Amino acid sequence: MxxxxxxxxxxxxxxxxxxxxxxxxxxxxxxxxxxxxxxxxxxxxxxxxxxxxxxxxxxxxxxxxxxxxxxxxxxxxxxxxxxxxxxxxxxxxxxxxxxxxxxxxxxxxxxxxxxxxxxxxxxVTQRLPGRVDPGEVSFASNGDLASAMLRAETAHGEHERRTGEADANWPAWYAQFMANEQSGKPAPQ
Known part of the structure; x- marks a missing residue:
């Protein structure tokens, strides 16, 4: 329902x-x-x-x-x-x-x-765990999506520094980061 x-x-x-x-x-x-x-x-x-x-x-x-x-x-x-x-x-x-x-x-x-x-x-920029169905990711506006992408960009930069290598598959990492952020899950590794 x-x-x-x-x-x-x-x-x-x-x-x-x-x-x-x-x-x-x-x-x-x-x-x-x-x-x-x-x-x-x-x-x-x-x-x-x-x-x-x-x-x-x-x-x-x-x-x-x-x-x-x-x-x-x-x-x-x-x-x-x-x-x-x-x-x-x-x-x-x-x-x-x-x-x-x-x-x-x-x-x-x-x-x-x-x-x-x-x-x-x-x-609300990050939901508490269990507050959002992880299968449903949506953004209320272009501005909300742009803000989420900027947060993903920052987090991805930290991810690349931590791993010491460039991530050619960054679009998939961004998508997973934004989905995890909405559902309250930790960032991808």
Whole structure:
């Protein structure tokens, strides 16, 4: 089973449609009375409509995973989306700024839609083991793929220094590195 759609409660369908379009999410074809948006690179969509939910508008909360939180935050601010400053968890509560070590899952920011449905942005560049099906490798955007390739390039350079020889099969090494990184496995040897 895979999660396909999450319904979010909104009070004004047209205003919500304008808001989610500003995020750059894809507006999907749907039956009448249903509005569906899919975030870039996501396999799961959000839907809303006049009669889709009995929940109180603004009562939903979700997480959005991003590869480069500062860049995405800047893009949302440029679209007039009110996004919190970036923060990371600390022992006594949130600490201002990204995680100093830029560890996956630690740097965060939040924003809400017009009704108050809250979205937590969480920077993830490497998944924890067991969090991703190792048979499915995908990237949310060209930028995410380019970032993964740069990390692979750096790691491959270290690999060649460690082995003391050039690796003519570097494309396969890069591919394995990027797949392993997404599924939380160690880099190839």
């Amino acid at each position: 895979k999660v396909e759609v999450v319904v979010i409660p909104v009070s004004d369908v047209d205003a919500a449609k304008t808001f989610y379009a500003r995020l750059g999410w894809r507006l999907d074809a749907t039956p009448p009375g249903v509005v569906q948006f899919t975030p870039q690179g996501s396999a799961c969509s959000v839907q809303f409509g006049a009669n889709l939910s009995h929940a109180v508008p603004g009562s939903a909360k979700g997480y959005l995973i991003v590869a480069d939180l500062p860049t995405l935050r800047d893009a949302l601010v440029a679209e007039d989306v009110a996004v919190s400053e970036i923060f990371h968890p600390g022992p006594d509560g949130p600490i201002d700024g990204p995680d100093p070590d830029r560890r996956s899952y630690f740097s965060r920011a939040t924003f809400s839609d017009l009704d108050g449905n809250e979205w937590m942005l969480q920077e």
